Amino acid sequence: MEKADLTRAAIVHQALDIASHAGLEALSMGTLARAMKMSRSGIFAHFGSRLNLQLAVLQKYRCEFDKHVLQPSMHVRTGLSRLRSLFYYSVLAVRSRKFAGCLYLSCAAEYDNRPGPIRNELVDGVLRWRRAMELNVRQAIELDQLQADTDPEQLVFDMYALILALQHDTCLLEKTDSITRTKKAFERIIEQH
Amino acid sequence: MEKADLTRAAIVHQALDIASHAGLEALSMGTLARAMKMSRSGIFAHFGSRLNLQLAVLQKYRCEFDKHVLQPSMHVRTGLSRLRSLFYYSVLAVRSRKFAGCLYLSCAAEYDNRPGPIRNELVDGVLRWRRAMELNVRQAIELDQLQADTDPEQLVFDMYALILALQHDTCLLEKTDSITRTKKAFERIIEQH
Numbered sequence: 001m002e003k004a005d006l007t008r009a010a011i012v013h014q015a016l017d018i019a020s021h022a023g024l025e026a027l028s029m030g031t032l033a034r035a036m037k038m039s040r041s042g043i044f045a046h047f048g049s050r051l052n053l054q055l056a057v058l059q060k061y062r063c064e065f066d067k068h069v070l071q072p073s074m075h076v077r078t079g080l081s082r083l084r085s086l087f088y089y090s091v092l093a094v095r096s097r098k099f100a101g102c103l104y105l106s107c108a109a110e111y112d113n114r115p116g117p118i119r120n121e122l123v124d125g126v127l128r129w130r131r132a133m134e135l136n137v138r139q140a141i142e143l144d145q146l147q148a149d150t151d152p153e154q155l156v157f158d159m160y161a162l163i164l165a166l167q168h169d170t171c172l173l174e175k176t177d178s179i180t181r182t183k184k185a186f187e188r189i190i191e192q193h
Numbered sequence: 194m195e196k197a198d199l200t201r202a203a204i205v206h207q208a209l210d211i212a213s214h215a216g217l218e219a220l221s222m223g224t225l226a227r228a229m230k231m232s233r234s235g236i237f238a239h240f241g242s243r244l245n246l247q248l249a250v251l252q253k254y255r256c257e258f259d260k261h262v263l264q265p266s267m268h269v270r271t272g273l274s275r276l277r278s279l280f281y282y283s284v285l286a287v288r289s290r291k292f293a294g295c296l297y298l299s300c301a302a303e304y305d306n307r308p309g310p311i312r313n314e315l316v317d318g319v320l321r322w323r324r325a326m327e328l329n330v331r332q333a334i335e336l337d338q339l340q341a342d343t344d345p346e347q348l349v350f351d352m353y354a355l356i357l358a359l360q361h362d363t364c365l366l367e368k369t370d371s372i373t374r375t376k377k378a379f380e381r382i383i384e385q386h
Contacts, residue, residue, distance in 0.1 A: 022307075025216070025219070026218070100305075105302065107302075108361055108364075109299040109303065109360075109364070110302065112294070113214050113293055114215075119365075123365060126365070127366070153374070157362070157371070157378070158355075160358055161358035161378070162351075164357040165350060165351075168298075168353075168357055169350070171301075171302070172301045172305040172312075172319070178350070184347060185354070188385075192385070
């Protein structure tokens with residue numbers, strides 16, 4: 001890795017930390033320059049625009065999300081086992097102190113009314129996550145692990161709702177029992193199907 | 194109402210519109226002055242600080258939320274009927290085009306890491322909503338409309354999760370079927386209890 005690449009990686013690392021705690025819109029060249037002890041123009045030289053910086057942060061989060069949620073689940077059998085794995089690794093991602101929750105969820109409201117490349121990248125990340133779960137619901141049906149009349153999109157909607165509520169109740173309401181509630185609700189949903 | 198009060202009310206009305214679509218943090222005296230065709234100092238004179246302006250917006254939203262969710266439910270019998278009413282009026286609040294969703298939900302991620310009076314006001318608004326639902330779960334249990342072993346906090350957690358998912362899927366993913374999914378999941382949860 002060349003020195004410029006290393007510096008860029010360090011900036012993105014720091015930027016992801018700021019965005020995780022204060023939101024992607026709170027990220028500015030100025031804030032980042034102060035945190036990195038670099039000049040604004042030094043930061044600018046690596047990205048060319050605030051938009052490119054924000055996109056680099058989301059792409060870095062995508063790598064983190066893959067590493068911590070999608071990839072570990074690939075080692076688990078397809079179908080219900082992998083679905084469970086995706087759910088429980090998502091729960092861990094939401095409980096991550098490093099990112100103060102899941103960036104995909106914390107950015108959702110920030111960008112739902114802001115069309116453009118950031119929103120597109122965010123929607124793409126969320127849809128990959130949802131599709132991975134839907135695929136494994138379908139496989140679980142084929143494997144007779146879930147009932148034949150299970151609606152994959154509905155089941156994933158219900159699961160995703162719990163993940164959203166976990167992030168909301170943990171981060172905003174600081175409820176310590178939200179992880180137990182999330183797991184209980186998930187297991188009941190699976191049992192019904 | 195005196196002229197100053199009328200102007201203040203008109204500013205808060207406009208500010209709520211901006212905050213609903215762009216977030217409460219995007220609200221600045223400058224943006225608001227442009228939208229109101231007033232001077233920044235003219236806006237400032239009414240509130241004294243950006244924080245007071247943001248709090249006024251949240252208090253205005255609390256009135257709107259009461260008017261559209263809590264108060265209409267007061268006309269319905271306590272217990273399961275009122276619980277249903279609270280849920281379905283919440284669904285309408287989330288689908289509100291006027292506020293581009295529910296402000297309590299869209300502000301949640303914005304403030305979960307920002308301690309202070311805005312976060313306190315937001316948490317207070319959310320907890321009033323949740324408590325109104327919990328109270329009616331308890332009454333529905335007493336009235337034998339829900340099973341005696343129903344956990345009120347768990348049931349409201351499950352309901353709130355659906356409301357969060359409705360806002361997320363409607364606003365970010367633009368899924369037109371999310372309202373049907375929300376209702377279906379809610380009716381199944383109630384049926385189980």
